[in-house]
Amino acid sequence: GNSVTQMEGPVTLSEEAFLTINCTYTATGYPSLFWYVQYPGEGLQLLLKATKADDKGSNKGFEATYRKETTSFHLEKGSVQVSDSAVYFCALSDISNSGYALNFGKGTSLLVTP
C-alpha cells in the first residue's frame, strides 16, 4: 500500500538556519502530498500541499516540491524562527474501501533555539 517515510528527529537548529526535513513516499498512481504541523498540545494544521508532479506548495516561508522522479516531498525553509518549533508530518492521500484517507509519516520534531 501507499506509505510515507520521514527523517527521524529531533532536529535542532539555531534561529535563522536553513531547514530541510526529508520525506519520501511509495505509492501506486499519483497521490496528493501534504505537510501538516503540530504545535505542542494542539491538533494538526495544514501547512502546504501539492496535487501533482512538479507542483510546489508554499506557506509561511515553507515550501515543498512534488518530485515524481525521486518520489520525494522535502520540506524547506530558508530561515527558521523559534516559533517554528513543532512536529512536522508528511502525508499522502490514499484511497481505501472507505474513500480518501491520509497516510502519515511518523513526524519529525523540530526545535529552534535563539
Added chain:
Amino acid sequence: SQTIHQWPATLVQPVGSPLSLECTVEGTSNPNLYWYRQAAGRGLQLLFYSVGIGQISSEVPQNLSASRPQDRQFILSSKKLLLSDSGFYLCAWSEDREQETQYFGPGTRLLVL
C-alpha cells in the same frame, strides 16, 4: 469560515469505563468526517471515516465505535476502555468535493489508568 470543535480537551478514565468523545463542524454542510488516534511517539492512525449521517467505515478492528447522528456531529465511543486506548484523538473534516484535503480539530487527550 469553517471551524471544528472537539471536547473534552483532556480526559482521564479508569480501565473498563465507557467513553464518549464529541466532534462538531461549523460552516459547512455534508462534510466527510474522520477520527484519528495518535499514540505516544507514533504517527497518526485512521480509525473511522464517515461520508454522511449514519454511514461509518472502520479502518481497523478495535475496542472503539463511531456514530454520526447529525450531519456535522461525529462521536467516538467505547463501552469498556482498555489501557491501550490511551492517546491523542483527532477529529478531521474534508469537503465532499475535495476529499483529499483534511482539516483537523484541536484533539482530545485521553489517559486510561
